[in-house]
Amino acid sequence: MNEQSKISAGQSLTVEDVRAARERIRGAVIETVTSYSRTLxxxxxxNIYLKFENHQFTASFKERGALNALLLMSEERRSKGVIAASAGNHAQGLSYHxxxxxxxxxxxxxxxxxAIKVKQTESVGGKVVLFGEKFDDAHAHARQLEQEQGLVFVHPFDDPDVAAGQGTIGLEMLEAFPDLDVLVVPIGGGGLMSGIATAARALKPGIELIGVEAELYPSMHGAVKGVSAECAGDTLAEGIAVKEPGVLTRKWIAELVDDILLVSEPDLERAVSLLLQIEKTVVEGAGAAGFAAVLANPDRFAGKNVGLVLCGGNIDTRLLANVLIRDLARSGQLSRLRITLQDRPGALFKVMRTFDAHRVNIIEIYHQRIFTNLPAKGLITDIECEARDKPQLDALIEELHDEGYAVHRVEMD
Known part of the structure; x- marks a missing residue:
């Protein structure tokens, strides 16, 4: 038959479409590992089971849907060239394949x-055009170029061929662990959740399906629940920062998904940090959203066999470093203490002895004599320090107070 997709023609999505996609893309994408995490x-x-889609060649699940869509195109359509709008992962997957x-x-x-996503997209063969502040701006410009240059547009999520490719993840997870009680899946435009939900409902009708969005971009949550959803702000999960979800995907998700949870930025940061510390795996904010939801809602998932999709690992290294440092500060391992001293010989040395007695490591010391409202002989000292944990730091602060020092923590923004 003609390679033109029957799926797209009907705008439907079935488990047969997902199974066909799996055979179509087999061998060209990695069938990533799903494994149990004892510590998490x-x-x-x-009971946490992780699907490591961040181990794909382009570090994202997006390869699956992009390749399926490309393979379903006729030779005539392929010859025109393809165009897409993407915050990064769809861009890399489509460009690579x-x-x-x-x-x-x-x-x-x-x-x-x-920058890492721009560079990686170019490195796998894509021609990158930067336009607009958000995905929706880039999408509108891509549709304009599609018309002007006669290109074939490949939507990152609102396309049955793409969603069918993403759904192959659900097949793999339930084949590896049939006893999963719930799948927790990040939602941006909804292609990943639509595909996985279609496959999972067919294989295990009673399974619970939970979508996750960032609190700053609750677009699918608002669309499905019929409530107003303001989408704005800088989120760590920029890969799912979509203002307007897909028309098709919102229909499929409304029919198949049990609930959509929203996660805060601190929850996302903690999830990224824990996955690196414990699983030794780099996951971007969007990829950690499912785990963030479980961390934020422990009672809801207690005792259940929970499948999580680590859907992407493309995070800027500087941003990752910042996330890790901020998490150490929240946990009390890193802190900045502001101490008021008298400006006299030996004052700082006495404070250092207290730090030494509590085995709290000093990283940096900052003196402030001029720009302060203290008396002329007053002195403010900020000490950045590293403790084993919060109780160790609390004990140090208590003793400093007992010794007569005014001490307070400089809180992280």
Whole structure:
């Protein structure tokens, strides 16, 4: 038959479409590992199973849907070249597989896209055009270029062919662990959740399906629940920062998904940090959203077999370093203490002895004599320090207070 997709023609999505996609893309994408995490299970009180889609060649699940869509195109359509709008991961997946198949690929990305995603998209063969602040701006420009240049638009999520490719993740997870009680899946435009939900409902009708969005971008949550959803702000999960979810995906998600949870920025940061510390795996904010939801709602998932999709690992290294440092500060391992001293010989030395007695390591010391409202002989000293944990730091602060020092923590913004 003609390679033109029957799926797209009917705008439907079935488990048969997902199974066909799996055979179509087999061998060209990695069938990533799903594994049980003993430590994360102990932390959350649930049985946590992780699907490592951040181990794909382009570090994202997006390869699956992009390749499925490309393979379903006729030779005539392929020869025109493809174009897409993407915050990064769809861009890389489409560019990589289009280039591998000899298809020119143009990608329109928001100007706010992390540099690592721009570089990686270009490195796998995509021609990058930066336009607009958010995905929606880039999307509108891509549709304009589609018309002007006669290109074939490949939507990152609102396309049955793309969603069918993403759904292959659900098949793999339930084949590996049929006893999963719930799947927790990040939602941006909804293609990943739509595909996985379609596959999971067919394989295990009673399974619980939970979507996750960032609190700053609750677009699918608002669309499905019929409530107003303001989407704005800088989120760590920029990969799911979509103001307007798909028309098709919102229909599929409304029919198949049990609930959509919203996660805060601190929850996302903690999830990214824990996955690196414990699983030794780098996950971007969007990829950690499912785990963030479990961390934020322990009672809801307690005792259940929970499948999580670590859907992407493309995070800027500087941003990752910042996330890790901030998490150490929140946990009390890193802190800045502001201490008021008298400006006299030996004053700072006495404070240092107290730090030494509590085995709290000093990283940096800052003196402030001039720009302060203290008396002329007053002195403010900020000490950045590293403790084993919060109780050790609390004990140090208590003793400093007992010795007569005015001490307070300089809180992180």
């Amino acid at each position: 299970s102990e932390i959350t009180g649930a 289009a280039t591998r198949l000899g298809i020119p690929a143009t990608i329109v990305m928001p100007v706010t896209t992390p």
